[in-house]
Each structure stands twice: as C-alpha cells, then as structure tokens.
Amino acid sequence: MIPAAFKYSKAGSVREAVAQLREAGPEAKVIAGGQSLIPLLRLRLSQPTHLVDVNGVRELDYVHPEGDVLRVGALTRHSTLARSELVQRHLPLLAEMAAQVGDPQIRARGTLGGVFAHADAAGDYPTLAVMLDATIVTDRRRVAARDFFQHLFTTVLAEDELVCEVVFPMAPGPHRYLKFRRRLYDWAIVGAAVQKLDSGWRVGLTHVGPTAVRAAAVEARLLAGATFQEAAGAAAEELDPPSDVRASADYRRHLARVLTRRALEQAA
C-alpha cells in the first residue's frame, strides 16, 4: 500500500519545525519515529498535505535529571529510554515501559514525544504521565498530563505546536507495568502501572477508555490500609472501557482488576 502524495521538509531545530508547520498550513503533520503514522499513511487513514520531519532536531534527544524531576526530550527513542542508566536510576518504571513498546525494530525508531502527540488510547507512556502528574512542555507552554489528553487521538496541541519535553517526577521506588496482549509486539488490550511514592501508591490504567486513567479509587483504598486484593477490586470503578475486536468492555474491567492486583503484588 502506497501513501497518498505529500510534501516533505526537514527541520533542524524546534524553531524551524514550528515555522515549517505554520507555513505548510492546517493539514500538515509532524513525523518523528513514524511508527504509528506511516501505517496510517499507507492505509490512507491519514492524508496530510505536508510532513515536517523532526528527526534532525537533535536538541530534543536527551535525558536530564534535575532536582527531583527527570526531563526527557521528545525525540528520545524507546530503545534509548529502555537502556538509559539515568532512567533506570531515577524512574525505572519508564525504562520498564519503554522496553515493552512494540518490538525491537519499532523501539529503534519510535519516540517518546510521538507517543504523546499521537495519543493512542493504548499508548503506554501517557498512563505513567497521568498517574505521576507529569508535565508536557511544548514550544510555547507547559501542560499538565491530565489536561493534555482530551480524547482518542486528540490532545490540546495546536496544529503548529510541537511537543518538546516531558517532565516526570523522579520515582525510584517499587513499581511494575503489566501489559496484557495476545502477541508480544502488540498494543496493550489493557495495561496496569503501579508506582510506590513516599506519599503512597500511584496506579494508572492503559486502554480502558479514550485516554489514560489514574485509578484514584485504588490509591485511596491502599492509603486506607486495604490489601492489594481489596484495593485492586476498585480498579474498574468509574471505568467506561471500549468494546472492540480484542476485548469486550466487561473483559477489560476484569483485566483492570486482575492486572492491578498482580502489578501491586509484583512491585511490592
């Protein structure tokens, strides 16, 4: 399958990328790793008039610890995150997630920022960002993760706005990310992430709705002294998961409870 025709330009800096997007108009799109976008182009589900390639914006490829946060550049690839000693030391759950994105070939190309901008309901990093209150930094503003994702494939990003960085709080404590999938390289049918902080547990769920979910009811029960089993029972409260070819809504609720319990048990 061949994508529809489009114009293509390369940006070498954030400023250049934004200028090119502005000039190319509302139907232009950014291409970073392209691991989600190119399949959409081939299926012609997406037909942008112009692609701005940001792979040359090297200034966005970094992992910087700073005080009690970890700043990660948008162009950092999954394979880099999975191997990064800094990530493993300061936010090992991010490295664990990165190692489970797609397959090795996809991890070699796909980028952190691409996952945020694309906003697939089954994306892994958004779950971490929402549950830990991360901040998404664009070329013009800072947005809290819970406000950034609006709906399926929909974020607050303007047409000419570029994701530059994600700022995560450091969290070196017990953690686990469990992804339920039929095939290793596939998206999560449901995923559950848990992270122990000084203030208590944080719990997030992947692919149980149009955007990532923080399982506040589970966190509250844990704080009140519930067992993992009891707390995980609350994971499906207030969820309205999708039914699709992979799983019914009921099955997703079941997976949310089971994966949350297992993740807590394995992390502790």
Place this chain on the structure above:
Amino acid sequence: MGQTLRVTVNGEARTDEVEPRLLLVHYLRETCGLTGTHVGCDTSQCGACTVLLDGAAVKSCNMLALQADGAEITTIEGLAPEGGLHPLQTAFWENHGLQCGYCTPGFIMAAAALLAENHDPSDEEIGRGLEGNLCRCTGYVNIRKAVRAAAQAMREGATAPIGG
C-alpha cells in the same frame, strides 16, 4: 516532485531523486534492485522487511526513504562479501531455520542486530530480540537454534559481525 536522497547501501554511496511518499522498502527493492528485502504484511508487524539502519534493525516498510538520508543501510545482500555467507546465513541453512524462506532475510537482519549487541544471548534474549519478526511455517525452534549456532560461530571468530 522528487527530492534528493543520499544514502549508503551495502557500502555503496548513492544519490537518487525520490518522491517523499516512497517507502524505504520500495526504494531498496525497486530503485536499488535489492529484492532480498521482502514486503510481507504491509502493516509493520511481520518484520520481513527488516534492514539495518546505522546498525539498528528497523522495518523498512515503516520508514520513508527520505528518512534514511545520510544513513548507512545494510540489507541481506550486504551482510557477507560477494559469494560468501555470513555465519547467520550458514547457521539458518544448517539448522533448518527456514522452510519457505520468505521471512528469512528479516529474521537474519534482526538477528544480526541482536548479535552485534549481545554475543551470547540466552534463548529468552533471542526470543525478545526477534519478537518483531513472524514466521508462519518453520516455527521458531530451529530459528532460535540457528541464532545460537551463529552466535557461537561468531564468538569463535568465523567472521566479524556487521556493525559489531
């Protein structure tokens, strides 16, 4: 319509005018005539189109040719010197790591990237390293055996690994 692509393919520097929508796999097959890189699923799942881009295994059906500008690409044809076989190719042959052979170039390129990083992978590491490649006839047992055998041959210094 065309834009200039400068790329090194199997050691040969090339300059071509290509359309932006041309995928890397079609550039390799149709412009370069290197048909060893296969198009399998066309949905970036099967890995038959795997090549090395600056030493990393990537799916060439999931990249624009222009995104490879300035890079060094190795395809199955460039893995061993003309007329010779890479230890991985020998090992797949000797261990019956293929049946129809359609997925084989992709498996070998993904395995080459794995062995460049890990000279003695465990069965589990081989499995993880090849999770982006699908085989629909041989099954994975002999493929794993072949990768193990190639790793051993390479450790014993039969041939230096590409990008290793």
